[in-house]
Amino acid sequence: MKISIIGGGSWGATLAQVLNDNGHETLVYDINEKTVESLNNGRHPLLEVDIPGLRATTNLDETLQFSDRLVLAVPTKFIRESLKTINQHAFRKMYFINVSKGIEPDTLKRVSEIVNDEISEAFFGAYAALTGPSHAEEVVLRKLTVLTAASQNEAFAKEVQVLFSNQNYLRVYSSNDLIGCEVGGAIKNAIAIVSGIMTGYGLGENARAALITRGILEITRVVVAMGGNKETAFGLTGIGDLIVTASSHNSRNFNAGLRIGQGIPVEQVLNESKMVVEGVRAIQAAKDLTIKTGIELPIIEIAYDVIFNNLSVSDAISGLLTRELKPEMIG
Ligand SMILES: NC(=O)C1=CN([C@@H]2O[C@H](COP(=O)(O)OP(=O)(O)OC[C@H]3O[C@@H](n4cnc5c(N)ncnc54)[C@H](OP(=O)(O)O)[C@@H]3O)[C@@H](O)[C@H]2O)C=CC1
Ligand SMILES: O=C(CO)COP(=O)(O)O
Numbered sequence: 001m002k003i004s005i006i007g008g009g010s011w012g013a014t015l016a017q018v019l020n021d022n023g024h025e026t027l028v029y030d031i032n033e034k035t036v037e038s039l040n041n042g043r044h045p046l047l048e049v050d051i052p053g054l055r056a057t058t059n060l061d062e063t064l065q066f067s068d069r070l071v072l073a074v075p076t077k078f079i080r081e082s083l084k085t086i087n088q089h090a091f092r093k094m095y096f097i098n099v100s101k102g103i104e105p106d107t108l109k110r111v112s113e114i115v116n117d118e119i120s121e122a123f124f125g126a127y128a129a130l131t132g133p134s135h136a137e138e139v140v141l142r143k144l145t146v147l148t149a150a151s152q153n154e155a156f157a158k159e160v161q162v163l164f165s166n167q168n169y170l171r172v173y174s175s176n177d178l179i180g181c182e183v184g185g186a187i188k189n190a191i192a193i194v195s196g197i198m199t200g201y202g203l204g205e206n207a208r209a210a211l212i213t214r215g216i217l218e219i220t221r222v223v224v225a226m227g228g229n230k231e232t233a234f235g236l237t238g239i240g241d242l243i244v245t246a247s248s249h250n251s252r253n254f255n256a257g258l259r260i261g262q263g264i265p266v267e268q269v270l271n272e273s274k275m276v277v278e279g280v281r282a283i284q285a286a287k288d289l290t291i292k293t294g295i296e297l298p299i300i301e302i303a304y305d306v307i308f309n310n311l312s313v314s315d316a317i318s319g320l321l322t323r324e325l326k327p328e329m330i331g
Contacts, residue, residue: 196257
């Protein structure tokens with residue numbers, strides 16, 4: 001099958017390689033001319049590894065003509081704008097496989113809802129989210145990875161499962177809890193930033209284990225508040241993705257947190273990051289959700305104050321430690 005990839009960053013280009021390995025034909029679209037040139041020369045400019053055999057273009061019409069299957073791999077900040085442009089150039093039904101992870105602050109919309117907003121009904125075929133614990137740095141080296149394809153359209157979830165699975169290094173499960181999978185993938189980035197901050201500040205593995213445990217509870221609350229199934233948070237797209245992102249130096253979110261914890265100003269950390277740090281917007285969206293719904297997310301709320309209100313890390317930690325003592329609530 002032919003598949004177009006929108007966004008040739010670290011994840012989009014890596015997934016193009018997976019699809020090529022699986023015998024499909026891909027075309028990668030990116031707005032960055034230097035990225036496209038480098039991909040056509042067999043080198044990923046951000047991952048700094050060779051990915052031979054990719055074809056890339058800056059021409060959106062060519063990309064939409066190439067295939068009606070579109071992998072959305074642009075940072076969520078640019079998704080709405082990219083979809084608007086895609087809709088203007090569309091000429092047939094399109095089938096979206098979103099691999100970006102985020103929730104839009106203010107509107108609190110998931111990517112599937114943004115697709116619904118921006119793609120005319122006549123051009124909409126189906127939507128699936130492909131998500132789970134997967135750093136591009138490992139997948140590009142064909143290290144074993146397991147993902148979930150979530151869609152309300154069972155046939156399309158199965159199509160995506162088959163497209164990306166292979167018997168060498170990548171296995172994909174399917175799920176019909178689109179909300180739970182999209183929300184888990186977005187909110188784990190918020191907790192991953194906190195994990196980095198704690199490590200950068202000098203806290204140890206005891207603290208990280210506690211963070212992951214209490215963090216999954218906060219993810220569960222957001223999943224449920226947004227209409228997903230609680231159980232989904234305990235699968236690959238929730239706890240699985242949280243574990244890898246909150247404990248790996250491959251994670252952009254963990255690394256950004258690490259530098260903040262070391263005392264580097266937040267703005268400088270974000271400006272200097274070559275790749276997208278989605279967790280900042282996830283923290284903002286989750287904070288907006290606490291205001292709208294009243295759900296309690298103590299870790300994410302204190303992270304919001306560190307990122308957006310200049311709260312020091314030491315004050316954030318003592319803010320968490322001086323909370324009222326209570327029984328351990330699981331759920
Ligand atoms: N990297 C990873 O391991 C994983 C990432 N993800 C998710 O995938 C998404 C993308 O992440 P990642 O690949 O790391 O991001 P990167 O920062 O590596 O790359 C994003 C790419 O998209 C390009 N871009 C920006 N806007 C547009 C647009 N309108 N149309 C086409 N291309 C555009 C950027 O160009 P420019 O350089 O000019 O900005 C850049 O080349 C994120 O939501 C992330 O959370 C999910 C799983 C794993
Ligand atoms: O979603 C990811 C891993 O599953 C990528 O996380 P980072 O953006 O933190 O690298």
